Amino acid sequence: MNWENILEFARGPFFQVALLVFVAGMAYRLVRVLALGWKPDRVKAKGSRVGGVAVSFLKGIIIWPFVPWVKNTFSRNPVIYLAGGLFHLGLFVVIFLGTAHMLVWKSLLGIGWFTLPLPIVDWLAAGAIVAMIALFINRLVNPVLKLLTGPAEWLNWLIVFLPMVTGYIMTHHLWLEYDTLFALHMLAVDVLLIWIPMSRISHFMFYFFAKAIHGSDFGKRAVTP
Amino acid sequence: MPDETIGQHLKRQGISRRDFVKMCGVLVGAMGLRYAPPLDESGLPAHLENVRGFTSAAFIADTLASKPRVPVIWLEFQDCAGCSEALTRSQDPTLVDLVLNTITIEYHETLSAAAGFQAEQAKQDAMKKYAGKYVLVVEGSIPTDNDGVYCTIGGRTAVDLLKEAAAGAAAIIATGNCASFGGIPKAKPNPTGAKGVWELITDKPVVNIPGCPAIPEATTGTIANFIVFGALPQLDSLHRPLTFYGHTIHDRCLRRAFYEAGKFAESFDDEGAKQGWCLYKLGCKGPTTYNSCATIKWDQGLSFPIQSGHPCLGCSEPNFWDGGGFYQGQSAPLDRPTITAVGAAAAAGAVIGVGVAAANRMQKTSAKVEKGG
Ligand code: HEM
Ligand code: HEM
Ligand code: SF4
Numbered sequence: 001m002n003w004e005n006i007l008e009f010a011r012g013p014f015f016q017v018a019l020l021v022f023v024a025g026m027a028y029r030l031v032r033v034l035a036l037g038w039k040p041d042r043v044k045a046k047g048s049r050v051g052g053v054a055v056s057f058l059k060g061i062i063i064w065p066f067v068p069w070v071k072n073t074f075s076r077n078p079v080i081y082l083a084g085g086l087f088h089l090g091l092f093v094v095i096f097l098g099t100a101h102m103l104v105w106k107s108l109l110g111i112g113w114f115t116l117p118l119p120i121v122d123w124l125a126a127g128a129i130v131a132m133i134a135l136f137i138n139r140l141v142n143p144v145l146k147l148l149t150g151p152a153e154w155l156n157w158l159i160v161f162l163p164m165v166t167g168y169i170m171t172h173h174l175w176l177e178y179d180t181l182f183a184l185h186m187l188a189v190d191v192l193l194i195w196i197p198m199s200r201i202s203h204f205m206f207y208f209f210a211k212a213i214h215g216s217d218f219g220k221r222a223v224t225p
Numbered sequence: 226m227p228d229e230t231i232g233q234h235l236k237r238q239g240i241s242r243r244d245f246v247k248m249c250g251v252l253v254g255a256m257g258l259r260y261a262p263p264l265d266e267s268g269l270p271a272h273l274e275n276v277r278g279f280t281s282a283a284f285i286a287d288t289l290a291s292k293p294r295v296p297v298i299w300l301e302f303q304d305c306a307g308c309s310e311a312l313t314r315s316q317d318p319t320l321v322d323l324v325l326n327t328i329t330i331e332y333h334e335t336l337s338a339a340a341g342f343q344a345e346q347a348k349q350d351a352m353k354k355y356a357g358k359y360v361l362v363v364e365g366s367i368p369t370d371n372d373g374v375y376c377t378i379g380g381r382t383a384v385d386l387l388k389e390a391a392a393g394a395a396a397i398i399a400t401g402n403c404a405s406f407g408g409i410p411k412a413k414p415n416p417t418g419a420k421g422v423w424e425l426i427t428d429k430p431v432v433n434i435p436g437c438p439a440i441p442e443a444t445t446g447t448i449a450n451f452i453v454f455g456a457l458p459q460l461d462s463l464h465r466p467l468t469f470y471g472h473t474i475h476d477r478c479l480r481r482a483f484y485e486a487g488k489f490a491e492s493f494d495d496e497g498a499k500q501g502w503c504l505y506k507l508g509c510k511g512p513t514t515y516n517s518c519a520t521i522k523w524d525q526g527l528s529f530p531i532q533s534g535h536p537c538l539g540c541s542e543p544n545f546w547d548g549g550g551f552y553q554g555q556s557a558p559l560d561r562p563t564i565t566a567v568g569a570a571a572a573a574g575a576v577i578g579v580g581v582a583a584a585n586r587m588q589k590t591s592a593k594v595e596k597g598g
Binding site: 004008011012013015016019020021023024025026027028029030031032035036099100101103104106107108112115116117118119120173177178179182 | 462473484485486487489505506512513542543544547549553554555556557558559560561562566567570571572573574575577578579581582583586
């Protein structure tokens with residue numbers, strides 16, 4: 001078994017299985033959340049549910065990146081807040097607007113879109129990696145976070161970190177051969193795909209649920225925050 | 226007349242020393258002599274050590290002229306003779322010519338004037354006469370399934386012929402992707418069990434010069450290196466000479482600036498293609514392909530595929546034939562689940578989810594009933 005075969009495996013059958021596990025796992029999680037059901041809410045409506053949802057999302061979009069100082073998660077520790085933001089920004093730009101990754105979407109979905117110049121993607125990737133290291137250190141030193149961080153959280157961090165660094169090293173052709181790095185990158189990505197539904201990384205879907213449900217409840221009671 | 230020195234042979238051919246030194250200048254460049262082997266491996270006298278730093282064309286010319294011409298046995302198995310074609314038709318008046326003047330081809334199935342048992346006999350004689358001295362060049366992959374019956378010459382299998390010829394060889398060079406890594410015959414489902422030379426000959430160093438075809442200058446440059454230094458050039462982990470395979474196509478590509486700037490041709494006839502933009506989105510495998518097409522180029526340095534508007538296929542890498550579509554991005558997955566499979570996975574996940582949720586609810590209800598009752 002050499003790196004050639006490992007790469008072929010990780011780009012081929014393993015990727016296929018990982019993707020199917022991801023789809024099945026997310027469907028499972030989604031159904032479980034939906035099946036929790038809503039408790040009948042007999043309070044008389046004072047406001048609009050739809051309006052509440054809209055406000056909730058709009059605030060997420062506007063306050064979060066543009067006027068974060070109104071939130072106390074920001075004022076309490078701006079560096080960590082920004083690190084979280086930088087990490088997600090870098091992640092999304094890399095995954096959707098990096099040329100290599102767009103071609104993955106294109107091969108899966110059949111449609112492609114514009115991509116950003118490499119240096120921009122690359123700097124954001126570097127930023128995301130630095131941000132992840134900052135978040136890691138924060139978890140190590142912050143006494144409260146340290147208590148909250150169990151093995152699952154450390155694994156979350158590691159499993160997201162590995163594709164990031166292997167991708168970055170590969171783009172810069174450092175240390176190992178490109179094919180070896182490609183194989184490592186793909187293995188890391190496949191593991192991530194399988195891990196997501198079983199872990200809190202599934203927040204990329206449930207985050208929107210949480211926003212929608214809270215927004216809707218607040219809207220109904222006309223207490224939109 | 227293989228026993229005369231290279232110098233004597235050149236004289237007989239009417240090649241002047243002046244022209245010869247000029248050819249050697251090209252050779253020095255092509256061999257990239259920064260990879261010159263250590264002195265004790267090179268077989269040169271010790272007082273020449275200081276010359277090696279700036280190996281001059283004249284020095285190489287003198288070294289070459291004093292050596293006997295090297296006998297070469299060239300075997301073809303599951304091949305298309307494309308590598309031989311590329312070599313003999315390359316019009317390069319200097320390097321390839323030079324090397325063809327420094328070797329004697331004792332056996333070559335495509336070029337041989339003799340045929341049948343006479344040719345086989347000539348090969349046997351040459352192998353005996355030059356035992357331990359000849360260079361074995363192999364072109365084409367070797368079938369191994371069903372006792373190797375898929376390729377036989379004179380009633381003997383390729384595996385058998387290869388092992389026989391390899392036993393007496395001073396050096397073995399696999400030219401082209403087929404002889405190096407199995408090439409097209411090895412493409413899925415590999416019906417003949419095709420293998421590259423280095424998978425079968427493990428007791429001797431095998432130099433791989435992959436490509437489809439191999440760049441003639443890379444084949445001849447490697448032979449020249451062997452003649453001048455009496456040693457093989459420095460190799461990478463896939464046994465390819467670093468001189469020719471030390472960089473990716475992408476590293477030296479003339480479209481690289483467009484790659485960096487994110488300017489890509491989206492189809493073969495769009496504006497980007499006309500402007501000479503990067504071919505990555507059209508499936509270019511340049512970033513993962515180690516070869517010197519972008520520097521040595523083809524047809525006397527005229528052009529190479531990417532320069533002419535076609536993405537690199539990655540033909541100097543193992544299994545390039547099965548590395549995803551030629552026109553699909555090099556990052557695209559090799560296997561994609563079908564829509565049905567994705568649907569089935571989603572349905573399976575949902576059904577299990579509903580089942581578990583229902584089971585939980587039943588448990589809860591029965592717990593309530595128990596409590597209430
Ligand atoms: C629409 C998609 C997403 C949204 C809205 C979102 C939102 C959030 C929020 C609000 C947090 C907590 C605050 C923070 O630490 O910044 C968080 C944390 C995190 N997210 Fe996301 N996220 C999304 C997608 C993803 C994806 C796709 C991944 C990984 C592949 C990811 C990985 C993480 C990680 C590792 C953390 C924890 C950071 C830490 O160590 O503190 N997120 N996300
Ligand atoms: C099937 C999935 C994926 C494939 C085929 C893939 C492939 C690639 C390739 C080929 C590159 C190198 C591009 C170049 O050489 O210019 C790359 C870079 C990178 N990848 Fe992936 N990748 C995948 C998924 C992911 C995921 C899920 C992440 C993050 C969680 C990720 C993070 C990165 C990063 C950070 C880089 C470096 C970008 C840069 O520095 O410009 N990749 N990937
Ligand atoms: S054409 Fe191919 S080798 Fe050249 S820069 Fe683009 S991706 Fe790299």
